[in-house]
Amino acid sequence: MLMIRLARFGSKKKPTYRVVVIEKERARDSRNIEVVGTYNPILEPMAVNLNHERIAYWMKSGAQPSETVARLLKNNPAAAAAA
Numbered sequence: 001m002l003m004i005r006l007a008r009f010g011s012k013k014k015p016t017y018r019v020v021v022i023e024k025e026r027a028r029d030s031r032n033i034e035v036v037g038t039y040n041p042i043l044e045p046m047a048v049n050l051n052h053e054r055i056a057y058w059m060k061s062g063a064q065p066s067e068t069v070a071r072l073l074k075n076n077p078a079a080a081a082a083a
Contacts, residue, residue: 007032048072050072
């Protein structure tokens with residue numbers, strides 16, 4: 001089963017995340033299928049960059065978003081235009 005979830009990058013106490021499509025059983029930071037966006041919670045305001053076309057493609061292909069990614073999609077206004 002495919003998941004759309006966050007993979008942690010950045011240094012200690014300064015996380016940045018990539019929104020990735022990955023097999024559900026794989027570890028958080030292991031090899032992914034595709035990077036579909038980034039998320040930086042440290043910046044003010046938070047920086048969220050998502051490729052909505054690719055996310056919509058993967059969701060149509062059966063990928064399930066994690067709770068956090070679903071929240072990011074819901075709060076990002078461009079997500080409504082892509083869906």
